[in-house]
Amino acid sequence: MPYDDNNIFAKILRGEIPAKKVHEDDHAVAFHDLYAKAPVHVLVIPKGKYVSIDDFGANASDAEIAGFYRAVAKVAKDLGLSDAGFRTIANTGLNGGQEVPHFHVHLLGGKKLGPMVSD
Ligand code: 5GP
Numbered sequence: 001m002p003y004d005d006n007n008i009f010a011k012i013l014r015g016e017i018p019a020k021k022v023h024e025d026d027h028a029v030a031f032h033d034l035y036a037k038a039p040v041h042v043l044v045i046p047k048g049k050y051v052s053i054d055d056f057g058a059n060a061s062d063a064e065i066a067g068f069y070r071a072v073a074k075v076a077k078d079l080g081l082s083d084a085g086f087r088t089i090a091n092t093g094l095n096g097g098q099e100v101p102h103f104h105v106h107l108l109g110g111k112k113l114g115p116m117v118s119d
Pocket residue numbers: 008019020031032033034035036090091097098099100101
């Protein structure tokens with residue numbers, strides 16, 4: 001699937017719609033999910049145009065991949081999630097229930113979370 005420049009996270013990256021950002025660096029931006037599913041629910045996205053984790057893993061540079069996952073770890077630590085634990089999810093494609101076609105990792109925490117997968 002080609003990258004869609006009109007997806008909502010592309011608009012957030014371009015500053016066309018607002019987001020409650022918690023982190024930004026050369027490779028990644030993190031912001032609160034608008035419809036939080038946990039006391040802490042942050043999305044971390046790469047700045048590059050990657051549709052999904054498979055696109056990112058196959059086509060991003062080593063620097064982009066390293067920078068992105070370092071940002072995920074830093075945001076978890078900065079938000080105070082690391083000691084108690086948290087969950088990361090990257091929904092992918094139709095079966096994964098991915099709604100926004102710009103690769104993102106959900107960072108969920110702030111309480112003991114329920115089952116990883118329901119129904
Ligand atoms: P997906 O289902 O693609 O893994 O997750 C997309 C996430 O983006 C959902 O958790 C949804 O709540 C969140 N989301 C959708 N639109 C917006 C928006 O305009 N702003 C923010 N901050 N999050 C959004």
